[in-house]
Amino acid sequence: MASVRLAFALLLFGLGTTAASGQTSSPDGPKSVPDTVLRRVTTAFIDGNAQLLLSPAADRVEVSLFGTRTFYSSAQAFYVLREFFDTHTPSSFALSDATGAGRSCFVRGRLDHAHGERTLQVYVRLVQRSDVWQLHEVRIDADVE
Known part of the structure; x- marks a missing residue:
């Protein structure tokens, strides 16, 4: 099962890097979203791994689940x-x-889950501090299709 998930993650990663490759930013920032960030977010959501998603995270993380927005410490x-x-x-x-x-x-994506009738929209914001990309925000909402 783990090998199937890994293969699926690599497939999604390949698709995701193609989508992100032409994007640019200001001169003081990255030219595009780093591959490590895309792998981290994709793998975390495929595996349902909160620890991976939050490693590392800012001191305060905004989490919004289905419209309820709260700021938490990274541990919370x-x-x-x-x-x-x-x-x-x-x-x-x-x-x-x-x-x-x-x-x-x-990073934006679509999450299907075992108990859901609807796909969920996922939005993640990370901020670069030195050479580290810290998670600052996670928002998950029902897809409006």
Whole structure:
């Protein structure tokens, strides 16, 4: 099962990097969203791994689940996201878009889960501090198709 997930993640990663390759940002930031960020976000959502998504995270992380927005410490955000993944066990994740802007990057995707009738829209914002991309925001909403 793990090898199937890894193969699926690599496939999604390949599709995601193609989508992000032509994007540019300001002169002081990245030319596009780094591959490591795309792999991290994609793998975290495929595996339902809150720890990977939050490694590393800012001191305060904004988590918005179905319209309810709250700021948490990174430790609290771990428990909130772990519970979300326990309740909404991922069955697939597809990267939709990735954009770099200055020292921030934004990743958007679609999450299918085992107990859901609707696909979920996922938005993730990371900010670069030195050479590290810290998670600052996760937003998950029902897809409006």
